[in-house]
Amino acid sequence: MVRFCARCGVEEAQDRPIINGLCPQCYIETKSPIYMPNDIEVVYCPRCYSLKIRGRWIPVSSYEDFMERVSTLITSNIKCRDGNVKILSVKTKLEFEEPKAVVTLTISLAQKAVSVLDYVVRIKWRRSLCPTCFRRAGGTFSAVIQVRFFNYDIRLVNKIKDLVLSREFANDIIEIEDNKWGFDIKVNSPFVAKRIVDVLRRSIKIPSRVVESVGDIRRRRDGKRYGKLYLSLRFINVKQGDYVVYRGRAYTVSVVGEKEVILRDSDGRKVKVKISEFVGGLKR
Ligand SMILES: [Zn+2]
Numbered sequence: 095m096v097r098f099c100a101r102c103g104v105e106e107a108q109d110r111p112i113i114n115g116l117c118p119q120c121y122i123e124t125k126s127p128i129y130m131p132n133d134i135e136v137v138y139c140p141r142c143y144s145l146k147i148r149g150r151w152i153p154v155s156s157y158e159d160f161m162e163r164v165s166t167l168i169t170s171n172i173k174c175r176d177g178n179v180k181i182l183s184v185k186t187k188l189e190f191e192e193p194k195a196v197v198t199l200t201i202s203l204a205q206k207a208v209s210v211l212d213y214v215v216r217i218k219w220r221r222s223l224c225p226t227c228f229r230r231a232g233g234t235f236s237a238v239i240q241v242r243f244f245n246y247d248i249r250l251v252n253k254i255k256d257l258v259l260s261r262e263f264a265n266d267i268i269e270i271e272d273n274k275w276g277f278d279i280k281v282n283s284p285f286v287a288k289r290i291v292d293v294l295r296r297s298i299k300i301p302s303r304v305v306e307s308v309g310d311i312r313r314r315r316d317g318k319r320y321g322k323l324y325l326s327l328r329f330i331n332v333k334q335g336d337y338v339v340y341r342g343r344a345y346t347v348s349v350v351g352e353k354e355v356i357l358r359d360s361d362g363r364k365v366k367v368k369i370s371e372f373v374g375g376l377k378r
């Protein structure tokens with residue numbers, strides 16, 4: 095007796111066995127026996143190309159080694175969750191910093207049919223300096239960004255650090271040094287320093303203020319004076335109940351809105367101030 099696929103009606107054939115009442119194609123479509131991740135994050139060091147895998151930094155010996163490890167990172171997440179299905183081979187096609195990879199699986203179904211399946215996996219490439227490259231950097235820096243906060247907030251600190259290290263200028267960062275007010279980013283070019291400040295002010299949706307100064311001024315052999323550029327970037331992340339000195343008077347922050355803050359003085363009088371004015375009039 096000829097068997098049919100209960101879903102699409104196709105007849106059983108030599109290369110098309112009926113498994114649990116379904117043809118191979120319908121079986122795969124309805125049971126989705128393979129788990130394939132939709133997206134994956136690849137963290138690598140932009141200087142030495144070490145990879146951060148499951149929390150550990152793994153050095154690589156060559157470009158091929160790097161790509162091979164990324165492939166493994168992707169395919170190690172594949173799971174077969176069906177006893178009728180066996181993965182025969184896995185092939186990955188990917189390019190460095192391309193946002194996706196194609197994973198081709200050859201599977202056998204109930205030991206009777208072989209199917210080839212293509213999956214697209216999105217890849218998020220994230221740059222982050224590895225600890226070794228951080229240490230090695232040392233040496234000369236010509237600009238410092240001092241990232242500071244009205245209220246120290248470790249989550250915000252980490253968010254900003256991640257952002258800085260994930261961007262193209264990660265390569266120009268010599269050191270990130272924590273302190274109790276925030277952290278300092280040392281870079282080798284004043285141009286890059288200004289660009290980082292720019293990007294941070296645009297990306298972090300918290301009002302901020304920048305004060306520029308030049309320090310460590312020395313005279314070079316040719317008689318020109320040069321110094322280090324200091325950019326103090328302060329995020330004014332005030333919250334309700336904070337005590338502030340605005341335009342020489344003391345207030346308690348009553349409401350923090352998107353465009354304005356409401357301040358209360360010691361007599362209980364409320365003043366509404368635009369964020370931009372508030373940031374400008376705050377005592378340093
Ligand atoms: Zn079918």
Ligand SMILES: [Zn+2]
Pocket residue numbers: 139140141142143144223224225226227228
């Ligand atoms: Zn590195």
